[in-house]
Structure formats: C-alpha cells, structure tokens
Amino acid sequence: MPPISEILQLVVLLAVAGCVAGFLAGLFGIGGGAVLVPVFYQAFALAGVDEGVRMKLCVGTSLAIIIPTSLRSFQSHYKRGTVDMKLLKQWIIAVPFGAIVSAMVIAYAPGNVLRAAFAVITLLIGLKMLYPKASKWRLGEDLPKNPALFGCGWLIGLLSGLIGIGGGTLNNTFMTLYNRSMLQAVATSAGVGVLISIPSFIGNVIGGWGHPGLPVLSTGYVNWIAVALIIPITLLIAPLGARAAHAVSDRVLTAGFGIFLLTxxxxxxxxxx
Incomplete structure (x- = not known):
C-alpha cells in the first residue's frame, strides 16, 4: 500500500482535476474526459496498476464520471436555449451504437493503442482549432442528411468512447464545419456526452469484469474511488463553465479549446x- 503522503497527494490531485474537468465541461461542452484520462493515468501508475489495464481503467472511469457531468452541463445549456435538440434526436441511436462498439474494442485492444488514439485525435483537432482560418472552413452550409449524418454520429460515438471523452472534442469540430456557431456546438455537445457516456459505462463494466489486474473497488474498467472523489466536484463546477461560455466570443472559445487540446x-x- 502506498504511504499516507502519496495517498493524500493523489486525493488532492484528483480534487483539482475534478474542478478543472467540471469547468471545462460547461465551457467547452465536453465531459471532462480529456482532462481526467491523463490525470487518472498518472494516478493509477502511482497506485501500481498494471500498465496493460491502466489506460482501459482510465477510459472506463472517465466515462462513468462523464454521465452526471454531461447531464448537469446539458441542463445548464438547455435552459439557455442553445442546444440543437433536433440533431440530438436524430442521433439517439447512432451515437450510442458507436459508443457500444468502442467498449467492445477496448475489451480486446492493447492499452498503448488507446493512448496513441487519444494523442493523435486531440493533436489534429487542436491544430485545426488554432489555425487562423479554421473558423471559416466549411464542408457545407447545413448539417448533412442521412445516412451521412447517422454515420457521423456513429463515428463520434466510437472515437469518443475509445479515448474516454464525452464527444465534445469531435462534435464541436463537426458542427462548426457545417456552419454552426461554436456556442451552439458546445451546448449540443453536452447532450452528445450523455448519449456516449451511459452505454460506454455499461460496456466497460462488462468488458473488464473480473480482470485480475484491476485495483480495489473496481467494477470492470471503472474505479469507484476515483468516481466518488470527482463527481461531486464536477457537478458543482460545471454551471460556472457554462456561464463563462456565454460571456466570451466564438473566437476566444475556439482558441482556448485548441490550446487545451494541444497541451x-x-x-x-x-x-x-
């Protein structure tokens, strides 16, 4: 068992991560997974979790926490009338389907593959967000029709579930490429996070059930110690991020998102x- 000083250090680190993740959930419409996954990776390494399951545990635990965080963020944005409910209704099957497939992949893929996917996806999107003319890039003046729209929702659910994020990272990019404002993309991404996190959570519990390398108080690839520490903090902080998102320009919001992803x-x- 780690010394008391290391345990306290871990608790403080997780508490700080919870504050940052909750604020970013409201600010960028993300579930906070892009913050939590790397923090969890270091925390579980300190706890001696086997490297073969460490990244899977990070992803699964992050997605469990994203459920209440996304619900809270979605509620805040919905009250302000900026959520594209029509899109969410069209994705009610596509996004969860992609998330379920991601849980199946996680159960069998090596942890290094998940780490590489996380790094590459966030790098590409971060560069796009920071490019001066990126805000003017358009693939169309409105969202595509089915079956292309269904396929995009499925892909967002799949990739987000693989790297333990709530979908905001990908959905923000998708919606802005189709002439939607960053604010509306952020607000809608909170709802996408709900569609991804719930089926992903169930899939990761089943996929990691009974694995011998998991730490104490884990159910599948979900560690309940981390969940219990992070959720209350993120629920309190998420509305502050949503309030901040409505107080800045689209360009500031986009640039901040890009810097965050590159880091x-x-x-x-x-x-x-």
Missing part, C-alpha cells in the same frame, strides 16, 4: 518516452 496531446505523446 493534453503533448502530455500523452511524452508518455511514450
């Missing part, structure tokens, strides 16, 4: 060395 990507690339 997280760099941290994961460094972990390979």
């Amino acid at each position: 997280i990507s760099a941290r994961f690339f460094i972990s390979f060395f």
Whole structure:
C-alpha cells in the first residue's frame, strides 16, 4: 500500500482535476474526459496498476464520471436555449451504437493503442482549432442528411468512447464545419456526452469484469474511488463553465479549446518516452 503522503497527494490531485474537468465541461461542452484520462493515468501508475489495464481503467472511469457531468452541463445549456435538440434526436441511436462498439474494442485492444488514439485525435483537432482560418472552413452550409449524418454520429460515438471523452472534442469540430456557431456546438455537445457516456459505462463494466489486474473497488474498467472523489466536484463546477461560455466570443472559445487540446496531446505523446 502506498504511504499516507502519496495517498493524500493523489486525493488532492484528483480534487483539482475534478474542478478543472467540471469547468471545462460547461465551457467547452465536453465531459471532462480529456482532462481526467491523463490525470487518472498518472494516478493509477502511482497506485501500481498494471500498465496493460491502466489506460482501459482510465477510459472506463472517465466515462462513468462523464454521465452526471454531461447531464448537469446539458441542463445548464438547455435552459439557455442553445442546444440543437433536433440533431440530438436524430442521433439517439447512432451515437450510442458507436459508443457500444468502442467498449467492445477496448475489451480486446492493447492499452498503448488507446493512448496513441487519444494523442493523435486531440493533436489534429487542436491544430485545426488554432489555425487562423479554421473558423471559416466549411464542408457545407447545413448539417448533412442521412445516412451521412447517422454515420457521423456513429463515428463520434466510437472515437469518443475509445479515448474516454464525452464527444465534445469531435462534435464541436463537426458542427462548426457545417456552419454552426461554436456556442451552439458546445451546448449540443453536452447532450452528445450523455448519449456516449451511459452505454460506454455499461460496456466497460462488462468488458473488464473480473480482470485480475484491476485495483480495489473496481467494477470492470471503472474505479469507484476515483468516481466518488470527482463527481461531486464536477457537478458543482460545471454551471460556472457554462456561464463563462456565454460571456466570451466564438473566437476566444475556439482558441482556448485548441490550446487545451494541444497541451493534453503533448502530455500523452511524452508518455511514450
């Protein structure tokens, strides 16, 4: 068992991560997974969790926490009338389907594959967000029709579930490419997070059930110690992020999102060395 000082350090680290994740959930419409996954990776390493299951545990635990965080963020944005409910209704099957497939992949894929996917996806999107003319990029003046729209929802659910995020990272990019404002994308992404996190959580519990390398108080790839520490903090902080999102311009929101993603990507690339 780690010394008391290390346990206290871990608790403080998780508490700070919870504050940051909750604020970002409201600010960017993300579930906070892009913050929690790298923090959990270091925390579980300190706790001696086997590297073969560490990343899977990070992803599963992050997605469990995203459930209440996304619900809280979605509620805050919905009250302000900025959520695209029509899109969410069209994705009610596509996004959860992708999330379920991601849980099946996690059950069998090596942890290094998940780490690489996390680093590459966040790098590409971060660069796109920071490119000066990226805000003017358009694939169309309105969202695509089915079956293309269904396929995009499925892909967002799949990729987000694989790297333990609530879908905001990908959905924000998708919606802005189709002429939607960053604010509306952020608000709608909170709802997408709900569609991803619930089926992903169930899938990761089943996929990791009974694995011998998991730490104490884990059910499948979900660690309940981390969940119990983070959820109350994120629920309190998420509305502050949503309030901040409505107080800044689209450009500031986009640039901040890009810097955040590049920082997280760099941290994961460094972990390979």
